[in-house]
Amino acid sequence: MESIYIKKTKKTPLVNLNIKENVFQIKGPSFSEDVIEILNPILDWIDSEIPKLDKELICEFYFTVLNSSSHKKIFQILLKLNSLLDNGKDIKINWYYDEDDEDIMEMGEDLIELINIPFTLIPINL
Secondary structure: OOEEEEOOOOOOOEEEEEOOOOEEEEEEEEOOOOHHHHHHHHHHHHHHHHHHOOOOEEEEEEEEEEOHHHHHHHHHHHHHHHHHHHOOOOEEEEEEEEOOOHHHHHHHHHHHHHOOOOEEEEEEOO
């Protein structure tokens, strides 16, 4: 599997996952009905690739829009990452949000309380 690259659309995020280059990025809008089809392969990628990881992985999430079904899937992804962290992998989360977007910021704050991964909220000034 090694890597996944999916271009961003008006309704779906960019997905860039590459274990060799130590890249984990999900960035952009996530409100399409098709987003589940885009986000589901990330779970398989985490299972197959992150066990090979021998260094720190910083996972970058930056959503401009995030609907409830996307939020649920992101939570599943974070739970899987949390499990790998519990098994000795070095994983950190950077949660970017537009500094004026309280909804995305609050989603990040809620996730901090639910998972045990080092988690940093990073406001972006656009």
